Amino acid sequence: MEEQVQEEMPPAQHTGGHHPVQEGEVFNTRYQALRELGCGAFATVWLCQDMRRKKQVAVKVLKSREGFADTAQDEVTLLRCVNCMKKKDRAGENIISLLDDFRMIGENGFHMCLVFEVLGPSLRCLMGNYTTQGLPLPFVKKSLQQVLTGLYFLHKRCRIIHADIKPENILLYGHDKSLQRLLMDTLDCGQRTHVKLKGAGGDPGNQLEESDLMSIEVKIADLGSACWTYKPFSKEIQTQPYRALEVLLGLDYGTPADIWSTACLAFEMATGECLFDPQPGKYFSRDDDHVARIIELLGRIPPQIAFSWNKSTKFFSRPGALLRFSRLCPRSLPGTLADRHGWTPRAAAAFAAFLLPALHYAPERRASAAQSLRHAWITAP
Known part of the structure; x- marks a missing residue:
């Protein structure tokens, strides 16, 4: 429903919204979007093919709204700490792994993107x-x-x-x-x-x-x-x-x-x-x-x-x-x-x-x- 409302808005009001991902789109010259896994208030998550490593990943594309990039950067910093500590303690296997992060520009502005291992449903x-x-x-x-x-x-x-x-x-x-x-x-x-x-x-x-x-x-x-x-x-x-x-x-x-x-x-x-x-x-x-x-x-x-x-x-x-x-x-x-x-x-x-x-x-x-x-x-x- 939210997406339908956004489509009816004038282009100027798109700023801060979700990036309108298309199946087949390639993020960061590496991740090809296969299908949407979920859509929330702050981000969409897409099943993607990592064309470099020949495996599937989940890419979380955050809204472009001001402040989201800072919040995402906090999340990246925390997840990098998790990744680092996982090398020392197997208990970390029970936390999802961050594989990559990048920024991209779309018609609605800049979007922070986080790349995770693919897991199942919740x-x-x-x-x-x-x-x-x-x-x-x-x-x-x-x-x-x-x-x-x-x-x-x-x-x-x-x-x-x-x-x-x-x-x-x-x-x-x-x-x-x-x-x-x-x-x-x-x-x-x-x-x-x-x-x-x-x-x-x-x-x-x-x-x-x-x-x-x-x-x-x-x-x-x-x-x-x-x-x-x-x-x-x-x-x-x-x-x-x-x-x-x-x-x-x-x-x-x-x-x-x-x-x-x-x-x-x-x-x-x-x-x-x-x-x-x-x-x-x-x-x-x-x-x-x-x-x-x-x-x-x-x-x-x-x-x-x-x-x-x-x-x-x-x-x-x-x-x-x-x-x-x-x-x-x-x-x-x-x-x-x-x-x-x-x-x-x-x-x-x-x-x-x-x-x-x-x-x-x-x-x-x-x-x-x-x-x-x-x-x-x-x-x-």
Whole structure:
């Protein structure tokens, strides 16, 4: 729809928009566009043939709007650090690899372009086939191990906060060429189709066997919102349902914010529903509802924490009670898993024991990536 609107605009109003890529177009005298893989608010991503190295790559073409080049250059700097540290630590294999970057000029201005290894569709695409019950737990555990290993690498080796962990930014891939090709065939699943899995409630034409699921690996992608641990770029980070409490309340944040998001990701993978899905109301904002839902699930925020944060007066009255909410409906995490999602009490308690340390209100007391990786729930078969 956005592209149609742009086509109707006078040429002068194109400045700052997407580059209108044509199939067959060659970028930087090297990368030939084959087909579009995705289109977002800030960039389009194209499957391209690297004519020099005779292999396929993914080229991210950012909008030409002023400021995008600086943001892209920050991302390139972070990704170069990742590439450098990968040579010293295999944990870096769980982060997408930047292969090249360049600038090009088009009818809408200058565009920064980033060249990545080709991976499969996102975890969001895969989850679309398990909306009622979540993904199989063995796959959830395996994928979380890889995400947490990647976060350990970013946090400890690179001193980077990802700042936007969510299903859309976890990409699937297969070491086996036939599996990777099958995943590549479904890369546009977010736009027109879905990854089809036999046994997942799909039709007989499904292509991907459910037994292939445990052969799928994942990598963390999109460092477009990432920053250094010692130099945050923005106060507003993370996509709303995965946003850590300290970010909601305006406190300085660090690597624990990624762990909060990972706990939200884990719950969604395992159940098919967001842990927190805040909505605005007539008398309260989406942020208000988000804080209320967090308190309902995790309990009262200690006053010494609530009032140490910059936006405390926006959310709390002096005794520590929420403004704009006279009544909350407390619920426990194990109870939610058992009552709403049909988990056995034992399974619910074990999963909650993994999630709760990653959702601690005090960031400095929140479980780290390394501690989460050692937890009994994730290491159990």
